[in-house]
Amino acid sequence: MKDMDEKLLRELSSISLSRLYLSGMLDNIAASAAEALSADAAAILLLDEARETLTLRACRGLSSEAANNIRLPKGKGVSWRIASQRKPVALARVRDDPDFYHIPQTGEDRFTSMLGAPIMLGENCLGVLYVQTVGPRDYSEDDTALLQEIASLAAGSIQAGWHIERAQEKVRFLTALNDMSGRVSSTDDFIQISGHVLRCAAEIIQARTLIIWTAENGLPSLKHFPEATGDPEYLRPVRDGLITHVMKTRVAVKIDDIAVESAFAGLDRVAQKSIICHPLLLLDEVHGVLLAADRVSKPDGYFAPFTQEEFSALSDIAQVAAQAIQRSKAKQELASALVRNERNARELSILFELSVAMQQAYNFDDLLAVILSCVTVGEGLGFNRAMLFLVNENSETLQGILGLGPDTGEDAAQDWKKTTDQLKTGPGLIPWLLNRDLEEIKRKKFNAFATSLTISLSSDNALARAVRSHSPVNIASSSDMSPDDRLFAYALGCDRFAVIPLIARENAVGAILVDNLFNDKPITGEDLKLLTRFSAPTAWALENMRLVDRLSRTNRDLITLESRMAQVERMSALGEVSAELAHEIKNPLTVIGGFARRLYQKPGGEAGAGYAEIIVREVERLEMLLENTLEVTRGQFDNRRPVNLNQLVREVADLYWRVMTEEGIDMKLDLASDLPLVNLDSAQIKQALINLTINAVEAMSCKRHKLSRKLRIATSRTKDNSPGVVISISDTGGGIAPRDAPDIFNPFFTTKPTGTGLGLSLCRKIVRLHKGVMEIDNRLGVGVTFTLTLPNEA
């Protein structure tokens, strides 16, 4: 017996030391026990974690399928008595025992006797070991002692087995964790990181659901991963309750049964039973929260609380996840810092090249071309289109000076290719900037549009705002727009644009407008910063050029003043206007005076009554004349009545038809058929039209004029459909020289040897008296269009 003991103990300890899995060990113990006690069968049943069932884990002499499939519910059978009383039981005939509980299909109905012992580890019962024989058998005390010995050795083996299993579990966990940290390191994409984290957690933890919430400014964002887990709105209560709590307290939470836990709302939206939840915490910064819900218990599949091991495993996973997110953020910051650095370097080089080019630009036009080329070229600031405006202090407006940009997408692609080729093969950026084909730039429609713009500094246009506030304005979306901007954006054809003021000597001298119409690239804060830095040297260069210009202008103004004095003198002697008036007055005066003398010389004559009547009528005529003159000077009209503007235009056209033909001018009338009748003083308006027509004819009739001579008079309704009319008179007379443009409305200003200089000022006066607007679109080298908008004033 002793020999046998020694052999058995060696065998058993070799089993416990072996690296077999627990089930293999238990099989061997069962076999050894059956052999040692010369029994026909042996079985080992182990209590589960919850101590609710005894499960058959190994057997000898019973049906092989029985292992792991036989479960004894609590209190059933002799085995449960052994486990709960923790005492061995020896039964010669087991059926005679009151606790006998037959389990079918195990094959144990073949056996009669039973000797069982609890498997004790210290005070803790792990399960039951028993042997059986076919025939009845009375077990000796030695037998019982031997079985107890085997059971206690089995306990050690089971514990060792558990340790091994746990160690293996740990190895599996660490392997998975290591694998995960390797995978998460390979990407900076947050969604991919989350994917790896969740896959790893799913391998280690038997959870029904795993979710990550990300942090935004220290609070959980509405977004979670994987997004398929549920609608963010549906999970909002969870986020606002538990997740926010974990993120704020930075302490993990373990909930074994959500039915009992009442501190957080809406937990039933993610779980049915249990939850564990860890902050993704690294160096005092929370990057998110990792949640696992409903531990799936094996092998039954019901939902159980998470074990402490799983709780700490999830903590380790959260740690690795936090590191990965932190690293990804740091890397992104580094990347953007690198981009910033690169930008700074590029910025310096652009500013340098620009200042060199500006110093070399030798007249105003070249300077403008250099500035806008720098703003638009890819090697420079890279905007699609740019416009330059200068402040006109006299009229308090911003005047479009130059626009640089392609007219169409095709145009843009061609320009881009051409520029790239030129820069690649040419001598470099500075010479390229200085040798732009200004005429080509000016030919584009975009330039025509830019130079047609005059914006009041008191308006609510983005340009005016930028100049007034001395700070950039970025129209990133329609919500940034004033009503003026909306109209402007419509004309520009682009909803997103930015304006920087050009400031020199603390004065705004102008502004640059940029947009990205063709590639639709948003204008970022960085873009604006660079543009602002670029604006300072630009403003100074413009200001210097302007000072030179102003000096020569002052000089010229003196000359203009001199010639104007001469003209005023000429006028005062006997001007053309007063000549007209004199004739009108002189005739009635002659008549009145003449007949009055006759009456005086021949009082009481037959003809006396007739003379008096003539005198009365002529005096009335004089009064009327005087009244009309006063009306015009006072700005009142009594002669307004509904007028068909087209009719007036035709009358004027008829008057000048012959002159036009002689001068070789192609006159075209473009009259809208749906023109409403408008209350106008037809004589006054006709006068204005005549003046404008004469101006146009004279502009085109000078000898050195080489453009085709075209006069177009067009009428239309006002654009806003208000009951008003618009008339425009366009010529191809080459436009008004920029140096003359500011003066054209001044009375007595004229460029013609015989002009009075009253024509345009009178026109403007007439239009203003009608509460209308007179606009001028001056295109140098092309011609001028005067546009009169006349409202229907009662």
Added chain:
Amino acid sequence: MKIKILVVDDEENIRLLYKEELTDAGYEVDTARDAMDADKKIPLFRPDLITLDIKMPGMDGLEYLRKFREKDKTTPVVLCTAYADYKRDFQVWASDAYWVKSSNIEQLKTTIKEVLDKARKPKEGKAQG
């Protein structure tokens, strides 16, 4: 036989005034309202002197004077106008006198007399010699 004067002016009341005054002064007076009217009346009336307004609708006085002088180099013409500026116009030189309209018709009468006297002297001289 009375000396005949044709008054050409577009203003009806001016025509009436001249006619009354000049008739009173002993002339035979006819009137025309514009250049065309004058052209019709001159061959029939055969005036010894014409007063011609400058500013008239249609053909103005200066232009009519030029045309008239192509056919008739001798009949005196007194230009009448509301203002003096036309004195600078060389076309005025083709007339015999230039009168700036005034309610004082006596000046016009004096001018007419002077012009007629000047015109008659060479004629009389010729006839005598």
